[in-house]
Amino acid sequence: MATRVLDQQRVHAPAAHGEKTGVLSWLTTVDHKRIGILYGATAFFFFLMGGVEALLLRIQLGAPNNTFLSAERYNELFTMHGTTMIFLAIMPLSAMFFNYMIPLLIGARDVAFPRLNAFSYWVFLLGGLFLNVSWLFGAAPDQGWFGYANLTSKQFSPGPNVDFWMLGLQILGIASLAAAVNFFVTVINLRAPGMNLMRMPMFVWMSFITQVLLLLAFPVITVALILLMFDRFFGTHFFVPSGGGDPILWQHLFWIFGHPEVYILILPAFGIISEVLPVFSRKPLFGYAAMVFSGVFIAFLGFGVWSHHMFSTGMGPIADTFFALTTMLIAVPTGVKIFNWIGTMWGGSLQFRTPMYFAVGFIAMFIIGGLSGVMHASPPADLQQTDTYFVVAHFHYVLFGGSIFGLTAGAYYWWPKMFGRMLDERLGKLHFWLMLIGFNLTFFPMHFVGLNGMPRRVYTYPEGLGFETLNQIETAGSFVLGLAFVVFLYNIFQSWRKPANAPADPWNGATLEWSIPSPPQEFNFPEIPVVHGRDAHWEAKRGRTTPLPEPARVSGAGIHLPNPSYWPLITAIGLTAVFTALMVLGHTGSHVWAVVAAVLLLFFGVFRWAFEPAG
Amino acid sequence: MLFRTVAPRSLRSASALGLLAVVLVACSPEHYPQTTLLPRGDFAQIADHLLDTTVKWALLVFVLVEGVLVYSIFRFRGKPGDPEPQQTHGNTTVEIIWTVIPALILAAIAVPTVKAIFQTSSSPGKGSLLVEVVGHQWWWEFRYPEFNLTTANELHVPVGRTVSLRMGSGDVIHSFWVPQFAAKRDVFANRETRLWFKAEVTGEYPGQCAEFCGVQHGRMAYRIRAQTPEEFSAWVAHMQSLKAQPASTARGDSGVKTASQGATVQQSNQGAAPSQGAAPSQGADYATGEKLFTAKGCVACHALYAVNAPKGMVGPNLANVGARSYIAAGTLKNTDENLSHWIRDPQGVKKGVLMPNLGLTATEAQALVAFLRAHK
Numbered sequence: 001m002a003t004r005v006l007d008q009q010r011v012h013a014p015a016a017h018g019e020k021t022g023v024l025s026w027l028t029t030v031d032h033k034r035i036g037i038l039y040g041a042t043a044f045f046f047f048l049m050g051g052v053e054a055l056l057l058r059i060q061l062g063a064p065n066n067t068f069l070s071a072e073r074y075n076e077l078f079t080m081h082g083t084t085m086i087f088l089a090i091m092p093l094s095a096m097f098f099n100y101m102i103p104l105l106i107g108a109r110d111v112a113f114p115r116l117n118a119f120s121y122w123v124f125l126l127g128g129l130f131l132n133v134s135w136l137f138g139a140a141p142d143q144g145w146f147g148y149a150n151l152t153s154k155q156f157s158p159g160p161n162v163d164f165w166m167l168g169l170q171i172l173g174i175a176s177l178a179a180a181v182n183f184f185v186t187v188i189n190l191r192a193p194g195m196n197l198m199r200m201p202m203f204v205w206m207s208f209i210t211q212v213l214l215l216l217a218f219p220v221i222t223v224a225l226i227l228l229m230f231d232r233f234f235g236t237h238f239f240v241p242s243g244g245g246d247p248i249l250w251q252h253l254f255w256i257f258g259h260p261e262v263y264i265l266i267l268p269a270f271g272i273i274s275e276v277l278p279v280f281s282r283k284p285l286f287g288y289a290a291m292v293f294s295g296v297f298i299a300f301l302g303f304g305v306w307s308h309h310m311f312s313t314g315m316g317p318i319a320d321t322f323f324a325l326t327t328m329l330i331a332v333p334t335g336v337k338i339f340n341w342i343g344t345m346w347g348g349s350l351q352f353r354t355p356m357y358f359a360v361g362f363i364a365m366f367i368i369g370g371l372s373g374v375m376h377a378s379p380p381a382d383l384q385q386t387d388t389y390f391v392v393a394h395f396h397y398v399l400f401g402g403s404i405f406g407l408t409a410g411a412y413y414w415w416p417k418m419f420g421r422m423l424d425e426r427l428g429k430l431h432f433w434l435m436l437i438g439f440n441l442t443f444f445p446m447h448f449v450g451l452n453g454m455p456r457r458v459y460t461y462p463e464g465l466g467f468e469t470l471n472q473i474e475t476a477g478s479f480v481l482g483l484a485f486v487v488f489l490y491n492i493f494q495s496w497r498k499p500a501n502a503p504a505d506p507w508n509g510a511t512l513e514w515s516i517p518s519p520p521q522e523f524n525f526p527e528i529p530v531v532h533g534r535d536a537h538w539e540a541k542r543g544r545t546t547p548l549p550e551p552a553r554v555s556g557a558g559i560h561l562p563n564p565s566y567w568p569l570i571t572a573i574g575l576t577a578v579f580t581a582l583m584v585l586g587h588t589g590s591h592v593w594a595v596v597a598a599v600l601l602l603f604f605g606v607f608r609w610a611f612e613p614a615g
Numbered sequence: 616m617l618f619r620t621v622a623p624r625s626l627r628s629a630s631a632l633g634l635l636a637v638v639l640v641a642c643s644p645e646h647y648p649q650t651t652l653l654p655r656g657d658f659a660q661i662a663d664h665l666l667d668t669t670v671k672w673a674l675l676v677f678v679l680v681e682g683v684l685v686y687s688i689f690r691f692r693g694k695p696g697d698p699e700p701q702q703t704h705g706n707t708t709v710e711i712i713w714t715v716i717p718a719l720i721l722a723a724i725a726v727p728t729v730k731a732i733f734q735t736s737s738s739p740g741k742g743s744l745l746v747e748v749v750g751h752q753w754w755w756e757f758r759y760p761e762f763n764l765t766t767a768n769e770l771h772v773p774v775g776r777t778v779s780l781r782m783g784s785g786d787v788i789h790s791f792w793v794p795q796f797a798a799k800r801d802v803f804a805n806r807e808t809r810l811w812f813k814a815e816v817t818g819e820y821p822g823q824c825a826e827f828c829g830v831q832h833g834r835m836a837y838r839i840r841a842q843t844p845e846e847f848s849a850w851v852a853h854m855q856s857l858k859a860q861p862a863s864t865a866r867g868d869s870g871v872k873t874a875s876q877g878a879t880v881q882q883s884n885q886g887a888a889p890s891q892g893a894a895p896s897q898g899a900d901y902a903t904g905e906k907l908f909t910a911k912g913c914v915a916c917h918a919l920y921a922v923n924a925p926k927g928m929v930g931p932n933l934a935n936v937g938a939r940s941y942i943a944a945g946t947l948k949n950t951d952e953n954l955s956h957w958i959r960d961p962q963g964v965k966k967g968v969l970m971p972n973l974g975l976t977a978t979e980a981q982a983l984v985a986f987l988r989a990h991k
Contacts, residue, residue, distance in 0.1 A: 071830050071966060144827045150804065151787040151829055156752075241805030247788055248803070282693065287705040312790055312799045312826075314808040317736040321729050328721045328728075335717040336710070342684055343709070349693025349700045360688060367680055371673040378724065380731040381665040383798030384651040387790060387825040448642045451666075453649025453794050455825045458833035462945065465821065466647040469637060 020564075028564035030114035031522055035121050036100030037418065042125055043092035048485065049132075050084035053077045055482055058442075062475035064463045074459035075142040076161070080131070082145030083165065086265065087172050088128045090399065093407045094268035095124070098183050098207050100418055104513035104520060105201045107192025107529045107536075112185040114562045115609065120179040122572030127171035130576060134164035141165030144457065146258065147228070149239030149250035154232050160587060163232060167579045170225050173218045174575065180214035183207065192512070194531035198292070201511045201534075202285055205292050206271030209299045213260045213267070216303070221257035224250060233586035248313060255306035263302045265399060267295060269406025270337060273359050276409050277341055279507050280356035281348030284535055287340040294333035294340075301330045311379040312386050320379040327377040334370055338363060353507065354428030358409035361436055365401025369394060372447065387457075390450030396443045408435070408488075416502035419495070420519045427491040434484035441477025445470040504551050510535035517551050523559040567612060571605030578602055648821050649794050655816040655841070656796025657777075661731050668727055672720050735798075739811035743777040746770070747926075750782070750789030750802040752828060753835035753968065754931050754944040762851050765924035767931030769939050770822075770839045772796075773847035777813045785927050790826035793839060799825050814841035823945065830967035836945025854921045857934050857990075903979075904986025911973050913983075919990060929969055937991030943968075954987060955980040 029035060057077050060069040069077065099117065103110055111117050134140040139161045143152050152162045187208045191200070200208075227238040228250070237243025239250045278285045285291060307315060307323040315323075341363050350356065372394040376382040385391060408431075415423050449470040454461060461467050505514040512529055513520070514537050533539050541548055577598035584591050644652035654660040693700070748770075749756040758765045772778045782791055782802040792799040797812035824835035842850065908914055916930035924932055936942070939949050943965050947953040959980050961970040975983065 071833065075827075075830060075832075142830075148788055148827070151827070156787050156829060241803065246805060248806075281691070281700075283700050284702055284704050286703065287710050290705070290710050313801045313803075317732050320732045320736070324728055324732065325725060328725055331721055332714060332718050336714055338680065339713040340710075342680070342687060343706075345684075345687045345691060347700055347703065348691050349697045350688065350691045351693055351695070360684070363684055364681060367677065367684075371677055374721070374724065375666065375669045375673060378665050378669060378728040378731070380662045380728070380735045380798070381669065383735070383800070384659070384662045384666070384794065386799060387792075387827075388651075451651055452644055452647035453651060453821075455792070455823060457827040458823075460833050462836075465649050469640070470642075 025564065027569055028118075028566055030110070030118050030562050030565060030568070032099050032103050032111045032114065032117060033418070033520065033522075033524075035117050036096050036098075038121050039092050039099055039124070040096035040418075042121075042128065043089055043096060046084055046088035046128055047090075047093065050081050050089050051482060051485065053081040053084065055478055057081060058475040058478040060459065061461075061471050063472075064461055064465075064468055066460055069459065071459045072142065075144075075457075076140035078457060079141045079144050079165070080135075083131065083141065083169075085399070086145060086261070087169065088124075088131070090265045090403050090407070091176065092124055094207075094210070094265070094403075095120075095179060097203070097268060097272065097407075097410055097414070098179070098210075101414060101513065102183060102186060102204055102207055103190070104417075104516070104524060105204050105511050106187065106190060106195055107512050107525060107531065108186065108190040109524050109528075109559070110562065111182050112189055113182050115565050115568045116178055116182050118565070119568035119572055120175045120182065122569050123171060123175035123178065123575060126572055126576040127168055127175060130171055130579065131164060131168035134161065134168075137164075139164065141168075146254060147250075148254075149228070149231075149247040150241060150245075152228060152232070152250075153240050155240075155242075160583070162228075163583055163586060166225050166228050166232070167583055170222065170229075171576060171579055173222050173225070176214050177218050177222075180211040180218070184211040184215065187211070192529050192531050195536070198289070199531060199534050199536075202274035202288070202291055203268070203271035206267045206274070206295055209295050210264055210267045213264050213299050213302065217257045217260035217264065220253055224253035224257070227253075229582075229586075233582070248310075251310050251313065252306070255309045256303070258309065259306040260299070260302045262395075262398070263299055265403050266406075267299070269362065269403045269410075270295065272406045272410035272413070273341060273362050275511065276355045276359040276413050277344045278535070279413075279510055280351045280353060280359070281345050282351065282508070283344060283348040284510075284538075285340070286343030286346070287336075288534065290336055291340055294336045297333040298330060301326060301333075305330060308377060308379075308382070311382045324377055324379050328374060331370065331374050331377075338367060338370070351507075353412075354423065354425055354432065355409045355413035355507070357429060357432040358405050358412060361432060362402060362405035362409060365397055365405055365436075365439070369397030369401055372397065385450065387455055388450035389446040389454045389456060392456055393443050393446035393450060396439075396446070400439060400443070405435075413507070414513075415495075416506050417513055417518050417520070420500035420502045420517075421495040421498060422502050422506065423491050423495050427487055427494070431484050431487045431491065434480055434487060438477050438480030438482070438484055442474050442481055443477075445473050445477075449474075505537070505548070508541075510538045512536050515540065515548075515551060517553055521553060521556060523556045523561055526554045526556060526559075563614070565609070565612060567605050567609035571602060571609055574598060574602030574605045649823070651794045651798075654795065655818075656793075656812040656814045658735060658797040658810070658812040659793075659795060661734055662798050665727060665731050669724055672724060676717075676720065739777045739779040739809075743779040743811065744773065745779050745781065746772070748780050748782040748791050748802065749927060750784040750786075750791065750824065750828070750835075751931075752786050753824070753831040753965070755791070755824075755835070755837045756785075756927070756931065758926065759851070762855065763923055764851065764854050764921045765918070765926070765932045766854070766921060766935065767933075768837045768941070768944050770837060771847060771850050772814050772839065772841055773844045774814045774817055774841050775844060777811055780810045782808045782810065787828050788826050789824045789828045789835070792822050792825040794822060795820045795839070796841070801826055817841045817843055817846075819940070821945065831965055834944055834946045834965050836941070838940055838945070854935065857921050898985065900982045900985035901989055903982035904984070907975075907979055907983050908986060911975065911979075911983075913973075916969070933987065933990055935991050937988040951984050951988065954984045958983055 026034060056069060057074065060066050060074055137160065139159050141164055142161045143157055147165060151157060187204060230236040231238050231240060237245040239245045239247050241247060274285055274291060304326045305323055307319060308327045311320060376385045376391065412423055412428055449467055453465065454467050502518045504517050515529065516525060529536065578595065581594035581598040584594055640646060644650040651659065654663040745760055747758040747760065754768055756765065756767050757770050782800060784802040784804045786804065788801055788803055790799045790801045793812060796814045797810050800808050800810040802808055819838055819840045822837055822839055824832060828835065916928060917933045918924040918928055919933050921932060921934035941947065942949045942954055943957055946965055947957055957964050959975050960972060961968050962972050
């Protein structure tokens with residue numbers, strides 16, 4: 001295996017690095033940049049799908065007693081909207097940036113385990129397909145993304161809907177865990193010489209913390225899902241009250257995963273914003289150390305607040321008090337981050353290019369989400385707000401106003417680096433304004449409609465409760481939001497028809513990725529850079545009277561890179577086959593041979609992977 | 616742009632005013648019968664006070680922080696040729712200040728929060744009216760042990776007396792929500808949860824299930840009627856005067872607990888006669904309806920008497936169904952036409968409910984409606 005670990009030094013052996021093309025090269029790639037693009041394209045597709053699901057939900061809620069969607073279809077759509085946006089859109093969109101940017105930002109040639117990286121992607125893709133294949137069977141998950149027991153028990157959900165969700169999430173969890181191990185090791189081991197931890201770009205820091213959260217949170221949901229699988233397939237009663245089980249146990253397990261998951265979704269966006277703001281303020285990040293430690297503190301506290309999702313279960317005053325106070329405490333490091341971002345802008349020379357629009361939009365919207373979060377940190381007040389549209393408003397301000405604005409800032413910021421093409425500034429700004437207006441039209445009224453008594457997850461509402469007007473505004477807003485992404489798609493499309501002539505450093509960037517051509521060559525850095533401080537690329541440019549010359553594309557002869565491999569894909573197929581066979585077994589009680597065959601395929605993939613000759 | 620060139624100025628300002636009016640109306644709680652913002656009971660007021668406190672602080676922080684952000688956007692806007700700004704890396708004093716100030720604000724919220732947590736978790740005290748609440752897919756059962764009464768989907772409470780709710784579920788998790796007087800509390804099949812409130816204003820208000828509980832979660836509403844003590848006593852007396860439980864089915868409280876075990880209920884209720892006792896003089900439809908109620912099997916899941924009715928029957932208690940404002944847990948207004956529609960096609964009105972389509976003819980439905988309407 002030693003030869004699989006990337007050489008950080010030039011190896012003087014002849015090997016040319018011509019760009020390989022063709023479908024086969026993508027199926028077998030272990031290049032972190034290509035895997036990043038695969039993650040991005042797949043996740044963006046799922047994002048659009050989740051968006052269309054949301055639009056259908058909004059049409060249904062546009063009028064009282066609407067029959068546009070049946071109750072069953074509505075429940076499937078809201079379940080899949082949440083599940084898709086969390087597991088198939090925001091997480092893998094973040095993974096796109098982990099993949100593409102972390103090695104570039106730390107001055108490495110690839111991730112620590114390139115084939116494991118490919119495996120993560122294929123498992124993610126197949127897991128996403130597994131979840132969505134349920135639509136073809138007319139049995140999409142319909143129990144909510146939180147899958148509260150005992151509604152998920154065989155008795156109350158006899159169909160395969162819950163099974164698609166339960167097993168699909170299990171598959172996706174494996175992808176996330178494998179990726180988390182990979183990036184954790186990458187950040188620890190593959191940083192360029194001189195880049196000590198406190199010199200790492202903030203995106204790398206926040207991504208690193210995210211990997212720790214993934215490593216600690218996902219095992220919990222894995223266990224919960226296994227217990228649920230035993231309940232549903234093999235007749236156990238972990239969560240079934242009539243058999244002595246406890247549905248509350250599910251809630252604890254789910255939210256011990258679920259709350260850190262919120263930070264898994266937002267911390268990468270924090271990181272992106274912390275890269276974009278300094279570059280477009282032409283000023284280093286304000287309070288670097290405070291930013292690092294507040295991130296660590298948020299992640300740590302994130303494991304001590306889960307029961308604030310459960311105040312309405314009646315846990316008693318001591319537990320309520322504990323979880324209320326820890327939840328409020330999280331507002332302090334979060335506030336520190338917001339103030340430091342504004343501090344970064346303060347006194348700067350702000351360059352309002354498209355990434356900066358989205359970054360500032362992120363701060364403005366995230367403040368609102370943070371403040372409404374403090375409102376339901378207070379249990380007696382939360383007892384009115386929980387399970388209403390107020391909460392829907394809150395977490396969309398965090399996950400859309402926060403994560404999606406942040407990820408979009410990252411997309412505009414790193415697009416030229418990833419594809420060698422500039423996105424259009426005018427279209428980018430149109431995208432921003434449509435998104436900002438559409439977002440607020442859709443979600444701001446939800447605060448009021450929620451406090452005024454509209455519960456979540458209802459497929460319709462009667463006349464006479466007063467919900468009509470605000471829901472109409474929200475539905476109209478959601479289409480403006482949809483239009484914003486049509487503009488984005490058009491922007492991508494038009495950039496494709498133009499020559500790939502983006503400079504290496506279009507924004508006067510601060511970090512190492514801007515020191516190499518756009519897009520980078522397969523080996524990233526002809527020579528591994530030596531880092532002498534934070535903002536390494538700014539340091540390299542400081543004191544020069546003329547701009548740095550465009551970095552030349554070099555042959556890269558002699559740079560050792562890992563070989564392409566089929567085995568990650570085969571292993572991922574084997575793994576998904578195991579879960580598919582379990583599904584068949586769970587529903588027919590027979591076809592054990594399918595499980596055996598799938599396990600054999602999985603072992604075959606792993607075996608060949610392990611003994612693949614290093615070439 | 617098109618709007619600007621085509622519309623005259625007066626029209627534009629009028630429509631702007633109109634839009635403003637729509638927004639104001641849309642946001643004022645008076646227009647929302649289910650609002651949490653006009654608390655009419657003690658528990659809800661505690662929640663509302665806390666909301667007021669946090670909203671005030673949140674608005675202050677919002678205005679200050681967004682204000683500084685917007686100021687920075689305009690004040691520090693740079694041009695491409697500008698010299699490099701001063702490269703500051705941080706400022707310890709400032710950073711300590713903006714860590715401490717939010718902590719103090721949070722403390723100002725935390726103190727009343729903890730106080731309110733213990734207030735709302737306290738026991739309702741002696742002399743409170745005990746009501747048992749059982750959530751079912753998808754309707755609410757209410758029982759008054761003090762009066763030996765059972766009813767469904769309409770909770771009657773007296774103003775001025777604390778109501779103590781002890782709650783459970785017949786199947787999955789639901790959440791009982793009384794937005795006007797209290798708040799929410801989840802109900803479970805394997806544990807009892809509690810909530811209390813004292814209504815202070817009379818009136819009829821809507822409420823509904825707040826925890827996703829399956830296909831028809833959106834149609835699991837109920838009405839709460841807060842009455843003067845006299846009205847409430849009269850209602851209790853009236854309910855107790857309704858036809859008594861037939862002796863042949865007297866089972867006390869030993870009834871089956873969950874709707875999921877409905878099969879058992881159905882068996883044990885086989886042969887139960889419909890209501891007996893002092894039926895007022897009724898027409899032929901009533902008599903036919905009475906027979907149909909047994910013949911079509913309605914009686915297997917529904918009780919027609921409020922006193923000593925078994926707990927956890929599969930379907931809602933119908934002792935006073937004729938007087939309720941809604942049927943099918945808030946799905947339809949309780950008109951003869953709707954009632955007929957509902958009993959003829961429950962799966963069309965509310966797909967997934969346990970009530971099967973019985974294949975009633977229009978005449979049969981008419982008779983059953985007459986029979987049910989008389990139960991009030």
